[in-house]
Amino acid sequence: MNQQPAIAPSTARAAAQSHFRTLRPGTPFQPRIDALARTNDWYNWAGYRAPHSLWDEELEYFAIRSQAALFDISPMTKYRVEGPDAEAFLNRITLRDVAKLKPGRVHYTAWCDDEGFVLDDGTLFRLSPTRFRLCSQERHLPWLLDSAIGFEVIVEEETEAVAGLALQGPTSFAVLRDAGFADVERLKIFDIAEFPHDGSSQGTSRVTISRTGFTGDLGYELFVPAEHALSLWDRLMLAGELRGIRAIGYAALNRARLEAGLIVANADFVTAVHAVRPNRLRMPDEIGLGFMIDFDKGHFNGRRAIVSARAKKRLRHVLVGLEIEGNIPAEHAMVYYRKSQEVGLVSAAMWSPMAKRNIAIASLARPFGDTIVDDLWVEIYAMRELQYQKLMKRAKVVPRPFIKLDRRTANPPADF
């Protein structure tokens, strides 16, 4: 109760507390990434040292679209959820109906607090009838454990134990096949399967491969126990040499995801636990995730609040895709109605080389973007040698994704 745990002598205590000496740890792939990091352009991803770019942001992006790009997703928060009630537990937490997610499949989902505000979005992997992996942007263990009261389920963080790689791009299938992952062509989009992995000196293991990604392109995600991370990296790099495989940083991925119309927590919306200002909280319907909500599956966190907000028309925001005239990216530009009334903000924008359009994702205050979609403008501040040039450009609400690549879903996947 009021007793402190017995403290061992000071050397042991110092060793136990030495974590603070590594201010920003690396991932299991760090030796390989460090060797490739020519730009030394790092950023902080969930506490990890992750590359923003490795050699050339622009070319890294084109590696995704025309070759195969290898991106380290190990810092992504991962939870193992296992037990006879795992499905019921996840149904109670997340918006979508987990009963519809078959073993060996993945779906994109999101979860809310009591007030119906989005805590995070992420992917849910159903590895077996009773075993899941929940991947998310933020950490949620206390929330998940409190949600588990009354359920026969184990929730365990496995972020450190499991290393992850995204292999994305037209030649990604060929790379996997050439690396010896037999029958990988059978994976349809959102399928998962396990494959043997012989890491020789590190022993044998299994790698979980899913046909998923964050690029809107043909691609896969691979999960492997952390101790087998390096041998998996080497296996892919070796097999992919003639397929143009390249390691990439986040900047390139961020472009690809924007073309694919995908949103990022704390970039395109502020998660409920991080939002300080009350009007920054967002319900699923306000960030384009309303489609996930399944009222037929029974109770889930935030259900009552969402029902009530829909009924009382209390949804105040809407997230839209914009196509903007010209070719100047409208990053963080204000959105106006009739060039005068401020109605929202662009959260991500770029000139899309694939779509050949100037695209953006923006949050607008309803009814703008919802029922009023005409006469919208963005004000771009283009810095021109220490002077802003203000550009008022017409914006059109367009559907997301901004690009649709047949190769993403083609079966069998094409051999480029």
Place this chain on the structure above:
Amino acid sequence: MTSFDAIVVGGGHNGLVSAAVLAKSGRNVLVLEAAGDVGGAARTEEFAPGFRVSSIAHLLNRLHPDVVTTLELEKHGLQIARSAFVPSVALSTDGPPLVLHGAYGEVLTGASPTGQTAWKDLRAQLLRYAGILKPLLARRPPDLSGMSLLDTASLGQTALALKKLGKEDMRDFLRVLLMNVADLLDEQLSDDRLKGLLAFDATLGSHLGPRSPTSLLGLYYRLAGESGGAAGAQILPKGGMGAVISAICVAAEKAGVTSRTNTPAARIIVEKGRAVGVALASGEEIRARTIVSAINPATTVFDLVGPLEFDTGFIRKVKNIRMNGDAAKLNLALDRPPQFAGVDAAGHKGRLVIAPSPDHVERAFNPSKYGEFSPEPVMEITLPSLADSSLAPDGACVLSAVVQYAPYALREGWASGRGKFLNAIMAQLETYAPGIGKTVRHAELLTPADIEARYRMPGGHWHHGELQADQMLMSRPVAGWSGYDTPIDGLFLAGAGSHPGGGVSGAPGLNAARRIIAMKG
């Protein structure tokens, strides 16, 4: 089969009050009680052959006047006239006791003239300040998310009452509101016996010592209660606390309430986010438009509904309600009435308090913080058979005492701790009533663990949740859901775990019923 408009789970006094008030509004009401008798911890029970005693609550000091009038309890046999008020006797080993006569010491005997004056001033001040909070007892706590006109108006009344105190008094009210009771007593009194009694009353039924911050609130809560129109007055009901239950039962029956005893509810049936009925342990299902849970809020949420139907944030709040009790109940069957030194016949018929000084109460509290019971416990004692001979065989006597501090989670466990604690209590009694030990025919000590098991009160806490500042008003039972309704449509809470709290007041039950009627539930 009869169909019911409302089902009340739990036939404790709050459940019965709720049921009776709902039935009077024209609803067809069913009460489900798990035990063989209704009344919960306010029953009169036989604990030894020929000896009967009030289960847990043994003094009536806060039955809400609205409950008395709404249910016409005086017509149904309840006596709460001024003539029934009993004194409080602050026992002392250093000399004669101090006696508070009438309604909480309208007259004080055994004190010095300066002590008398000081008490008169303090008593007036305590009652004035408790009076500010009193109107809050009989209504829903203000709903901060959406204040109705009525909410705003009632808060306005409180503000007005505060203003009426005058500038100096208002400042003082706000200054002392969250103080510890010991410091306030030290400011104004010098008599240790009186200070000990008040320190005891302030901390009775909570996990606080007199020097714990906010402990003064407990005294206000007590003094916000009244009997027969007199604040702080206390009564030993004829026939024990069961007599109060009987009167409420008569009112309930007259209003057409059906009760079923030995009928534990197994589950509250929820369909599409709405409570639609109760499944019994026997498998039988009874449906109704409104389900009122007059049992513990955590039991309701976790056991009867199940956490699946609630949002995680709500579950988190309910899980965090502190409700480990610190009070034990001692029932003694004695061969003859005990003689407390220096106490007259009238005093023996009142409330005898062993809490000789605030320091003593504080020292009794200290071990409970670390999972140990008080080696020199403090207690309030009544001898109900002196005024009501039906409670004990001829010549014999019943002693009923509420004893602190007996932490629910006793570190050594109550299996081995019970005997030791009983010895500690008996040693205290022996000091004040020499020879009492030899007259004990039977002793029943109910630790919080026993109270939990016997009366289905988690933690053995008679308030069903600590009654401290952070678990009062808008935060009772949990923040955001203090208005008797729950996230489940059609499910209401009506027990002591809801505002205002425990004690035989009937206020939570009454308020809940009023809320249901107002919502046309």
